[in-house]
Amino acid sequence: MKPCGASLAAAAAAARSLGAVGDEEKKMATREASAAQEDFPELTAPERDRLAGVDSSLFGSPRLHEDGARTKALLLKAIRCYDAYILKAEGKVEPEVFCQLGHFNLLLEDYPKALSAYQRYYSLQSDYWKNAAFLYGLGLVYFHYNAFQWPVQPTSSEAHSGQRRAIKAFQEVLYIEPSFSRAKEIHLRLGLMFKVNTDFESSLKVGQLNIVSL
Template structure:
């Protein structure tokens, strides 16, 4: 059995640690340094978990589209909260993967009408824009 086929489980302690991570730690929490190796491993595990969940939701959406209105949809329905994309953006930002962070932040921006009320999102997106020199004065 391949590692990708393995179930990813996050403990309550791991979820607590992950819940405290956002764009505000950028520059302070350097996940690419040896002293934060365990936290980096946890963030990579969370990214893998979230991306797998997003893929499953997309596959389910495509299946429903194929079935049309005539047949029963799958019994389990995965609803993705827009904040999932924001959290994914934070994780990628902390790993200094700016392209993936930008992608996740843009998806959140499109899905969340009141995105401007989320200061961590605005800060993270601003850091990514700054990295790419994509800002106007």
């Protein structure tokens, strides 16, 4: 029979050995969690709070550029998180996720991805027309493609169709929310598009409305 002291020593050694194995497993789990977080970074509570007030109405505003590098990093991180979530959800995604993704890409001036996300929201959300920020963002995307041409040189009918879509989106914003925060910006863009279309009467009316609102 082994002395009691020897048994305790053996037990202690075994416990240390098990503890070492447990610590190693914890370290491995931590490393794996860190790697997963790099691939699918989680948004912190402060970051979610900042993103809660982010939508298309910030496009071109001084507020967006006050801390440009930090804002860009946050938007890129948010896009990675949203893309990862959409991939994992396997089609079971709330429409608002695509709308927000459209806003984030728009603010980074990634127009193809913004358009793709907005179109997904449009196809899933039956009352999309009630969302002024969505309509404004969609209008900005169409306005960009009309002003700077599509990735592939469009035909005249395609260009005209893009312009009609931009005009319609902007007009719908003003219809459902006349006091929209970027209403003056919308009037300016509408006036420009009407002028390009040689619709000088409509361009003048929009210009007069913009002057009255100053």
